[in-house]
Amino acid sequence: QNLRVAVIGAGRMGIDHIQRIHRRIHGAEVAAVVDIDLDRANAAIADIPGAVALTDAQAALDNPDINAVLIATPGFLHEEILHAALVKDIPILCEKPLTPDAESAWKVVQAEEKLGRKRIQVGFMRRYDAEYAQLGNIIRSGELGELLVLHHQHRNPATPPGFTNEMLINDSVVHEFDAVRFFTGEEITSVQVRMGKRTRNAPEGQHDPQHVLLETESGVLADVEIYVNAQYGYEVATQASFEEGVVSIGSDSGPYVRTQGRWGGTVTPGFEERFGAAYDVEIQAWVDAALKDEIGGPSAWDGYATAACCEAGVEAQKTGGKVTVALNPKPALYN
């Protein structure tokens, strides 16, 4: 029997996932779409026969026809839905961030621990990107010696209305917090944020770009250029320095065209295109596991640990200093 998924939130990411499940994912179908705006929910299911549009997440969770939930609302709305879904003991795919702060994320971890088994996968899709996975393998194999430094560029063409200064950390750099943890297999111990010259393309109240500096338990250094009004397109790239070499991923990919006296290619316009394949692999992995009553991938612990980094990052934005990341002990469920 197919997974019958309720998608909560029919915004930019929700719609992308609805179409993905409907058109490309095997073993799952969209059974319900929930949005506070019923017109938006209805529009999202227009081409999906049998799906229902609702305005209340609890009503979807109470529907016996539904046996999995994908949460794609804005981050500050995740906590309540996560707890309600854990009560139902069904597989959950929660878009990042798990919740916006460490305390609420920890409550989710504790609720899952009480349940006694993992139910939540967090939407850190970069782990499913082919080049991310390859760099992870190079690091773990030790073939280039020890990893020493990670340089990240994270550029968006522009930000939607209401994208606050904190969101550069909580919605964008949260991906690098997870990536650094994924690559090193270590926790991040400190975060510092430097603000330099500000682009005229940044909206009122937002300082863009910012330079984020991180350290891990063993002393691996990482930096992130977060630049969310870069105009030219969407780019996420990493360069890793090892004892015996350097590895770059995520920059330009083909086709590489020479014509009319110039050479070049195209820059992806947004994360849907840049990470489209990764999202497909991510959601298929979630569905495959869920059909076996299992859950894999980035866990609620990863959601909590990155939320703690975000909290430190937002404090670091204000103080300019180096802020220590303090984590609660990791429950055995996540080892």
Ligand code: ISE
């Ligand atoms: C957005 O929410 C994402 O998750 C994207 O991956 C990220 O690049 C973007 O900056 C965020 O706003």
